[in-house]
Amino acid sequence: xxxxxxxxxxxxxxxxxxxxxxxxxxxxxxxxxxxxxxxxxxxxxxxxxxxxxxxxxxxxxxxxxxxxxxxxxxxxxxxxxxxxxxxxxxxxxxxxxxxxxxxxxxxxxxxxxxxxxxxxxxxxxxxxxxxxxxxxxxxxxxxxxxxxxxxxxxxxxxxxxxxxxxxxxxxxxxxxxxxxxxxxxxxxxxxxxxxxxxxxxxxxxxxxxxxxxxxxxxxxxxxxxxxxxxxxxxxxxxxxxxxxxxxxxxxxxxxxxxxxxxxxxxxxxxxxxxxxxxxxxxxxxxxxxxxxxxxxxxxxxxxxxxxxxxxxxxxxxxxxxxxxxxxxxxxxxxxxxxxxxxxxxxxxxxxxxxxxxxxxxxxxxxxxxxxxxxxxxxxxxxxxxxxxxxxxxxxxxxxxxxxxxxxxxxxxxxxxxxxxxxxxxxxxxxxxxxxxxxxxxxxxxxxxxxxxxxxxxxxxxxxxxxxxxxxxxxxxxxxxxxxxxxxxxxxxxxx
Numbered sequence: 001x002x003x004x005x006x007x008x009x010x011x012x013x014x015x016x017x018x019x020x021x022x023x024x025x026x027x028x029x030x031x032x033x034x035x036x037x038x039x040x041x042x043x044x045x046x047x048x049x050x051x052x053x054x055x056x057x058x059x060x061x062x063x064x065x066x067x068x069x070x071x072x073x074x075x076x077x078x079x080x081x082x083x084x085x086x087x088x089x090x091x092x093x094x095x096x097x098x099x100x101x102x103x104x105x106x107x108x109x110x111x112x113x114x115x116x117x118x119x120x121x122x123x124x125x126x127x128x129x130x131x132x133x134x135x136x137x138x139x140x141x142x143x144x145x146x147x148x149x150x151x152x153x154x155x156x157x158x159x160x161x162x163x164x165x166x167x168x169x170x171x172x173x174x175x176x177x178x179x180x181x182x183x184x185x186x187x188x189x190x191x192x193x194x195x196x197x198x199x200x201x202x203x204x205x206x207x208x209x210x211x212x213x214x215x216x217x218x219x220x221x222x223x224x225x226x227x228x229x230x231x232x233x234x235x236x237x238x239x240x241x242x243x244x245x246x247x248x249x250x251x252x253x254x255x256x257x258x259x260x261x262x263x264x265x266x267x268x269x270x271x272x273x274x275x276x277x278x279x280x281x282x283x284x285x286x287x288x289x290x291x292x293x294x295x296x297x298x299x300x301x302x303x304x305x306x307x308x309x310x311x312x313x314x315x316x317x318x319x320x321x322x323x324x325x326x327x328x329x330x331x332x333x334x335x336x337x338x339x340x341x342x343x344x345x346x347x348x349x350x351x352x353x354x355x356x357x358x359x360x361x362x363x364x365x366x367x368x369x370x371x372x373x374x375x376x377x378x379x380x381x382x383x384x385x386x387x388x389x390x391x392x393x394x395x396x397x398x399x400x401x402x403x404x405x406x407x408x409x410x411x412x413x414x415x416x417x418x419x420x421x422x423x424x425x426x427x428x429x430x431x432x433x434x435x436x437x438x439x440x441x442x443x444x445x446x447x448x449x450x451x452x453x454x455x456x457x458x459x460x461x462x463x464x465x466x467x468x469x470x471x472x473x474x475x476x477x478x479x480x481x482x483x484x485x486x487x488x489x490x491x492x493x494x495x
Contacts, residue, residue: 002125002194004030008082010112012045012071012170013037014052014275014344015089015129015161021060022172024069026202033070033078045071053343053370056169077118084195086159087112087140088129093279102286104279104411106136113140117147120154125191127157131220131280134287137181137213155191157182158213160220165274166341178208181216221287224280225300230265230308231272238268238315238465249445268465270416270443271310273338273348278304311349314464315356318441321462322411327361330435332406335417335444336368336376343370345379348417349443355385358396365398367406369419373399404430412439418446431457 009020012034024032036042044051046065050058061069072078079085089108094100109132116126126144128137137156144154158181163171178199182188192210198209211219238248248268256263272278281303288297319326338348345351354364358380366376376399381390400406403422407413407430415422423446431438431454440447440454442463447454451461451468461468 002083002123002190003200004083004194006030006082007032007084007086007198008078009034009129010036010075010079010115011086011088011090011130012038012041012051013088013090014087015163016167017045017050017052018054018057018060018163018168019062019088019161019172020086021057022169023198024064024067025060026173027198028064028068031068031070033072033082035072035075037075037077039073041352042071042073048318053341054168055166055341058434060169066331073373075115079116079119080121082124082196084125084127086115086127086129091130091132091267091279093282099286102282102289104132104136105285106132106139109136110143111141114147115142115146116154117154121151123153123155125157125194127159127195128178128217129159129161131160131224131276131283132217134214134217134221136217146164147473153187155182156188156213157188157191157195158216159195160216162220162223163353165344166339173202175203175207178203178209179208179216179219181211181213184212199459221280221284223304225284227265228272228277228281228307229300229303229408231267231269231277232303234266234268235271235310235440236306238310241465242467245467249448251465262362268445269310269418270314270349270353270464271307273346273350274344275346277467278307278347308352311352312356314441314443315353317462318353318357318412318414318439319360321439321441321460325359325360326411328363329411330363330365330409331357332400332403332410332413333364333366334368334403334406334413334415334422335419336366336371336379337417340417340419343375345371345375348379348416351379353414353416353443354380354397355387358392359387361396363396365400365406365410367400367403368417369421404433407433407435410438411435412441414441414443416443416445418444422446423450427454427459428457431459 007020007023007030009016009124016034020032020034041051050061087109089112091104091106091109094103094105109130126140137158140154160179162175170367180195182192196208234248234252237251241248241251252268255261256266281300285297285301288300322329333350333354336348336350337343337345357364358414377393380386380397382391386393403425437460438458439460439462454461
């Protein structure tokens with residue numbers, strides 16, 4: 001069996017950094033080097049302020065950094081010295097050309113493959129860690145074969161990550177499974193055994209699954225598509241609950257007790273976000289279309305459309321409850337990360353809710369305990385969000401460093417991320433400082449136990465998947481709300 005003594009990971013992001021930090025901690029005899037061309041990111045990994053927030057990550061990094069874990073910008077040297085190379089670079093959705101908006105852009109994967117081929121010598125195991133479309137390993141292998149030399153020998157494996165941000169360290173140390181795909185040749189099987197031996201330092205053998213390369217790649221896409229599907233399914237039921245008087249939490253509990261269904265990922269909300277779900281479902285849609293499976297493609301496309309619908313529906317409800325206008329009204333947006341316990345904002349529902357409210361002229365005061373001001377401004381200034389008017393972010397958006405400051409003199413509070421701290425806020429103090437009637441829109445169902453108290457304080461409470469009897473009646477113009485749901489708010493002409 002091939003003995004792995006040195007590992008190089010190309011890409012110091014949300015996957016490469018935590019994954020290799022845990023490998024270094026669990027395999028003290030292996031030297032692990034994480035490389036990236038982004039100097040600022042590497043400096044952050046070598047500092048006390050890591051570039052990403054993940055519970056437990058700081059302790060893991062500090063336990064082995066400088067011992068057998070290193071972060072460097074010297075990509076070529078790390079590749080040369082490594083026995084095994086992880087490719088953990090970004091695979092964004094294409095923004096132009098064939099497959100725009102759906103297909104994965106593999107330019108960074110290809111660049112890594114070419115660089116590995118250029119600087120390598122001897123035998124190397126190259127492992128896809130990034131989420132890639134099916135048969136991406138074949139593309140990597142073709143690049144290697146076209147650039148091979150007598151002194152070179154490559155084996156390409158697929159080893160997708162199944163991490164959930166916010167629990168990544170726990171997921172890495174106690175995984176449900178580790179999936180390794182490779183060639184069914186003797187050389188391919190030896191490479192699989194070499195990678196398996198690394199994980200066997202802490203993962204039970206029964207949890208390490210080996211497949212062919214294509215099954216491994218498709219399993220990753222399918223897993224994320226199934227999880228996204230469950231969220232869209234319960235969100236579709238939440239819309240039905242709101243018009244029938246049912247409570248989506250009670251419905252989710254009732255169906256989740258069926259052992260054939262289970263309770264995981266049945267939490268209704270403002271929609272799923274993160275770097276993987278939407279990207280992977282769209283990738284699956286494109287794959288099905290390319291393989292002439294239009295019915296399958298339409299099925300998975302609906303998962304994305306329900307997610308978009310849920311965001312628009314929630315935004316339209318805010319506008320409708322605020323007497324059908326939010327122009328120049330201060331709205332406190334609590335939470336900007338796509339989920340709690342992470343600073344990641346990629347595809348966060350907060351971005352799209354902010355867009356729809358800005359389209360209507362609302363003044364947003366955003367607070368998040370972990371997302372940096374620069375990241376929020378960058379996300380909201382993106383051309384698809386700012387409607388080619390980046391100046392409107394400076395006019396309409398204020399980043400608050402304190403939740404009470406964000407809520408002061410606001411017309412409404414919108415909870416977009418389920419941070420635990422939002423359950424502990426002094427809402428009586430907040431209510432007194434807000435304009436009346438004061439509204440709370442709980443997009444994450446984290447204040448369920450407080451609804452009666454909040455109403456007694458004077459709040460008008462609106463939530464996902466439940467019709468709440470208001471202590472102070474008011475009327476929403478349903479006609480306007482229905483029109484708003486048909487499509488994203490239309491772009492306003494500039495005066």
